[in-house]
Amino acid sequence: MSMRHRPLIISVIGGGDPPPVALQHAYDVGIELAKRDVVVACGGLGGVMEAVCQGAKSAGGTTIGIMPGDDPNEANDFVDFPICTSFKYARNVIVVKTGRAVIAIDGSYGTMSEIAHALAENIPVIGLETWSFMSNGNKDTSMIVAETPVDAVNKAIAAANTRDQID
Amino acid sequence: MSMRHRPLIISVIGGGDPPPVALQHAYDVGIELAKRDVVVACGGLGGVMEAVCQGAKSAGGTTIGIMPGDDPNEANDFVDFPICTSFKYARNVIVVKTGRAVIAIDGSYGTMSEIAHALAENIPVIGLETWSFMSNGNKDTSMIVAETPVDAVNKAIAAANTRDQID
Amino acid sequence: MSMRHRPLIISVIGGGDPPPVALQHAYDVGIELAKRDVVVACGGLGGVMEAVCQGAKSAGGTTIGIMPGDDPNEANDFVDFPICTSFKYARNVIVVKTGRAVIAIDGSYGTMSEIAHALAENIPVIGLETWSFMSNGNKDTSMIVAETPVDAVNKAIAAANTRDQID
């Protein structure tokens, strides 16, 4: 365990072409994370990824974009630090591992893969109007459900803190 | 498009600790793929991965294991060619991309991530008693549902052939 | 091309167990990069990686560690933002792609792989008492040689700017 205090990083995942309500949720999550001095990590592109970064920057926060390609100019305008992976969809693993918890908002199959990677590695996932999963007819309950952006941020920070106490 | 005829490769995904019925399904899928001269690609470990390889080898087939680590001896005994990636869960992307179609049998979150990666890239997925997905309350219907191992193999080969005609 | 001004990122590579002169070089490179408002990206561990981060932080800079594993606490104490890849040595590709130029200081085979990946992708590499390469008996001259830490930083910023004008 390091002596030095680093800022908490929470990953926010969601699709590039979401409905307006998801963009509003992502923006509000970004504001709320920045207010709590939490750094945002995301996939660095548009849609939910851009909205959460824009919200975070509007409240003075810091944003990291884990890019699928190798051009930092593909990052949305609100990414402070583009990490150029060139791993395409496999960069989704890095997105979820870089946060101490994950907030999932809406999303398509790329988001589903991120939720699955996080759950496979016991990284807490907080879902806000996103996927749910049935395994052979039984509902999977591993994802924590949030009702609002503030609720999602509260639950993500609580889950990250619990995880850090266990580690 | 290459002039040379290569054998069709189909990926079979599923968990390491499945119920007995899933092992039987995987074994039967392996036999059926081998009978049609289809090469099996999988994640190379135990459970569904081992059962499909064992079925394939019992019918004279060929098997490829895309390993999470870097030790070929971690492959199950029925893998002919262990591919050592060292990418841990991110090797799941390679598992689904190496097949021209994917058959998912039972499975946990690792399998869910593979299904998601495949659907994200328009790789056909045939599900046999595996996950199903709801997006904001609506059932996702992108995965093709199979009723039996033979049905799964028929649908996977048909989907792979359709895909190759489009490419 | 993005409208928004982001800080320039330069990657610094080098081994975990270098001689003292390399640690001093790395520390001085870190100070000099921070003075010019350049963000440092590195592999996040000890040796050259730690010394460059320590130098950068001593001058008020910002540091990113692209980690081989999935535990942010493996980062040295001077990393602000640990990016957890879980890709082991393959994370070296991400280290060099995240910078607009690369400064190589001393180093072992991991560093050699980073130099090679950078040169393969036309990312400029500035070498400070590091590897040199012979191809079938002819000296390879693709790497830019620097004499001092300040010279290395000058040449890296110039190469990054030239690259951005071409892109």
Add this chain to the structure above:
Amino acid sequence: MSMRHRPLIISVIGGGDPPPVALQHAYDVGIELAKRDVVVACGGLGGVMEAVCQGAKSAGGTTIGIMPGDDPNEANDFVDFPICTSFKYARNVIVVKTGRAVIAIDGSYGTMSEIAHALAENIPVIGLETWSFMSNGNKDTSMIVAETPVDAVNKAIAAANTRDQID
């Protein structure tokens, strides 16, 4: 250690646009590996990669291509099993890890990165008219030098066997 006997896999690396002598060396290495029932793994594209596969197939051998992209039709005509990674240059790590020893023939920076990854992980590398390395003016001697294709194959098999006895 698995009970089951699997064929030995040796990786052959080298560039896509080599001089004619390197193509001849690669072709001869492929023949010699196939005669000894050794499976060839390579990067799956042209040049040295294609020549070694063509040699192996001419002698009844088996070939695996670890592809940088996601299209199996990018594999050269002599690849039996294309493994589609989509990881671009980072697939080089998988190429060297999949073989129990590596033969390097000629090559550019991609090959240099593969040699470096192999040496970093203590995977034996046999060089045939390829790169050599100087570290701060001292010649690096970790790579085993071969004089002819048959010599390279002899040394690679011996190194692979020694490695397997140690593991």
